Amino acid sequence: MIRKLLLLCLILAFTFSCAQRKVSSPAGGALEEGASAVAPGKEEKEIGATKEIGEEEVARIETAEIEEPKSAVLTEKEREEILKDIHFDFDKYNIKDEDKPTLRRVADWMLQNPNVRLIIEGHCDERGTNEYNLGLGDRRATSTKDYLVSLGVPESRLQTVSYGEERPLCTEHNEDCWAKNRRAHFVVIEGE
Amino acid sequence: MKRGFVILTVLFLFLFPQVSSGRMYIDITSPGFRAIPTAIYDLLGPEEAEEISAILRDDLEFSGVFYPVDRDAYIETPLPVFNPQNWTPLGVELVLKGSATVDADRIEVIVYLYDVVEARKILQRRYSAHKRHLIPLAHSIADDIYKTVTGEEGGFRTKIAFIGEKKGKRTIYLMDWNGRRLKSTGITAELLVSLHWSRDGKKLLYSSARGKQWGIYLADFQKRKELIIIRSTATNIAGDFFPDGERFLFSSSKAGTPDLYIYNMKKKKAERITWKRGIEISPTVSPDGRFIAFVSDHGGTPQIYVMGLDGKRPRRISFNSRYCTSPAWSPRGDRIAYTCMIGGKHQIFIVGTDGSDSVQLTDRGNNEDPSFSPNGRFITFTSDRDGYKRVYIMRANGEVQRPVSPKNMRAFGPEWSPNKVF
Incomplete structure (x- = not known):
């Protein structure tokens, strides 16, 4: 009995270890070994179960709509002279000295018009990568907001949004254009 | 009890070295790896067979694991017969053959993958799909071929x-x-x-x-x-x-x-x-x-x-x-x-x-x-x-x-x- 088992072990060991195998079948596929020439017609019985291939259709999904807040009507003077964009250096979000007078005017105007809220948009040029630029735009909008708060504008009347490089003002690919796009932009919203 | 132990020990002695040293799949991560020269026969059958073959060939080639050898070198018939001696002199290591049949809106495909080095068939499988699923069908075949050779998912249906x-x-x-x-x-x-x-x-x-x-x-x-x-x-x-x-x-x-x-x-x-x-x-x-x-x-x-x-x-x-x-x-x-x-x-x-x-x-x-x-x-x-x-x-x-x-x-x-x- 034991001899028979040992013999079986030997045979098993040989069948498994003789071949320096480089390739083998995936688990479950019962495939024959060692056939050097396989005749047609013989296969049919060995192929086994047919693999059925199907595919689910792509479902269409409705997008939830959210209304944009209504921006206030401003005079030309307000748009062109007071609520002017301020600008930033590449990959920077500190407020530049040259923009501080602009922010002073924005703060004064906010204090004179207590019934409006201000949305500060942070923008970047196209040279960075999209997602990082959303972070950078966020920092630009926030440092602008912090500066306005330091000038006395209540924080509750200020909101920020980053558009990264997604909404360029200027679409040419040169430094003039990039400089214009690295900006904080002001949008005035009616009401508290 | 003791006998059983002896038998188990003998079994392990013989089997274990095989498990640890015998490599199951081609290691495509090894630095010396080069694409495997493969004879990819077009599937026999109607025009759908040609379409499936084109997808299959592109999937396998893009993977970088298979290198489709020039069709002029295909010396065997496209029928599922295989003699490794035909391929060894050409340096071909894998041979893919198969056929497709179309019945009304159904496609059936049978594929055979032969390993020249091992001198044996390493994959044979039959597939069935609705005609509108011809593309996923072709990718599924490529997936099975890729997995048979590398042990990994091909991901051709991603x-x-x-x-x-x-x-x-x-x-x-x-x-x-x-x-x-x-x-x-x-x-x-x-x-x-x-x-x-x-x-x-x-x-x-x-x-x-x-x-x-x-x-x-x-x-x-x-x-x-x-x-x-x-x-x-x-x-x-x-x-x-x-x-x-x-x-x-x-x-x-x-x-x-x-x-x-x-x-x-x-x-x-x-x-x-x-x-x-x-x-x-x-x-x-x-x-x-x-x-x-x-x-x-x-x-x-x-x-x-x-x-x-x-x-x-x-x-x-x-x-x-x-x-x-x-x-x-x-x-x-x-x-x-x-x-x-x-x-x-x-x-x-x-x-x-x-x-x-x-x-x-x-x-x-x-x-x-x-x-x-x-x-x-x-x-x-x-x-x-x-x-x-x-x-x-x-x-x-x-x-x-x-x-x-x-x-x-x-x-x-x-x-x-x-x-x-x-």
């Missing part, structure tokens, strides 16, 4: 999700990984960014700015619904799902500056994991769910860091330039792809998770947004090398870079799906 732009509106599109069968998901908004598949391929997470607020949204392909997960006046940008499928990473500036958080969808709660003053964004998770790679500018310039889930001891891994962003962790676990600005243009790099062996993979135009295929062998990315942003694919070593999104459509932000979708 999809790439990306953002396409038309007339100022962005839409999330899906296409086969090779660019065929483009379909809109219907998800459209002015601003859409940062797509991330759920691990089961049934959902897609992304960020969208609507009504001047950034929200993180979840498209559920089974319920056919878009759900709002997080929406506030902060910059909320979606990151990777964890392997458990319940939690995902995101970046939010709700505490002042963009920091990283883990959102648990079951508990509907966010847990903050970074507390720095600068920008922390673009988190990607390791396949075991234990580590995070992300972008931080706390050292003065944006760079890639790796840290544990507790947010402690971040370690910098990018040292290529003063601007490195967009990390993506390979599903194989051992590599991270990211982009760095080199000479004013973004290029894709791949690096060990400890920052070693950094290799530049692209060099034409700007190349951004890398995302790995589920087997980690391929990368999809955005490139503007031909004048406008378009989705490309390449092997993870940078070989065979080719555009896959439609011509003349501004397309970006590609994200390779898991092996199963929907």
Whole structure:
């Protein structure tokens, strides 16, 4: 009995270890070994179960709509002279000295018009990568907001949004254009 | 009892060395690996057979594992007969044959894969599909062939999700990984960014700015619904799902500056994991769910860091330039792809998770947004090398870079799906 088992072990060991195998079948596929020439017609019985291939259709999904807040009507003077964009250096979000007078005017105007809220948009040029630029735009909008708060504008009347490089003002690919796009932009919203 | 022990010992002595030394599959990661010269016969049968053959051949060739030898060298009949001696002198190592039959709206295919070195058949399988599923049928065959030879998933039925732009509106599109069968998901908004598949391929997470607020949204392909997960006046940008499928990473500036958080969808709660003053964004998770790679500018310039889930001891891994962003962790676990600005243009790099062996993979135009295929062998990315942003694919070593999104459509932000979708 034991001899028979040992013999079986030997045979098993040989069948498994003789071949320096480089390739083998995936688990479950019962495939024959060692056939050097396989005749047609013989296969049919060995192929086994047919693999059925199907595919689910792509479902269409409705997008939830959210209304944009209504921006206030401003005079030309307000748009062109007071609520002017301020600008930033590449990959920077500190407020530049040259923009501080602009922010002073924005703060004064906010204090004179207590019934409006201000949305500060942070923008970047196209040279960075999209997602990082959303972070950078966020920092630009926030440092602008912090500066306005330091000038006395209540924080509750200020909101920020980053558009990264997604909404360029200027679409040419040169430094003039990039400089214009690295900006904080002001949008005035009616009401508290 | 004692006899049984002796028998077991003998069995182990004979079998164990075989298990440890006999290699099951061809190791395609070994440095000396070269594509396997393969005779890929066109399937016998009607025109559908030709179509399937073309897809099969392209899948196998793009994988870089198979090298289709010139058809002139095919000396055997296309019938399923095989004599290794015919092929050895030609250096051909694998032979693929098969046939297709079409009956009304059904296609049946039988394929045979022979190994010349082993002198045996290593795969034979019969497939059946509706005619409208000819493409997934062909990809399934390629998957089985790839797996038989390498032991890995081929992923030829995977999809790439990306953002396409038309007339100022962005839409999330899906296409086969090779660019065929483009379909809109219907998800459209002015601003859409940062797509991330759920691990089961049934959902897609992304960020969208609507009504001047950034929200993180979840498209559920089974319920056919878009759900709002997080929406506030902060910059909320979606990151990777964890392997458990319940939690995902995101970046939010709700505490002042963009920091990283883990959102648990079951508990509907966010847990903050970074507390720095600068920008922390673009988190990607390791396949075991234990580590995070992300972008931080706390050292003065944006760079890639790796840290544990507790947010402690971040370690910098990018040292290529003063601007490195967009990390993506390979599903194989051992590599991270990211982009760095080199000479004013973004290029894709791949690096060990400890920052070693950094290799530049692209060099034409700007190349951004890398995302790995589920087997980690391929990368999809955005490139503007031909004048406008378009989705490309390449092997993870940078070989065979080719555009896959439609011509003349501004397309970006590609994200390779898991092996199963929907």
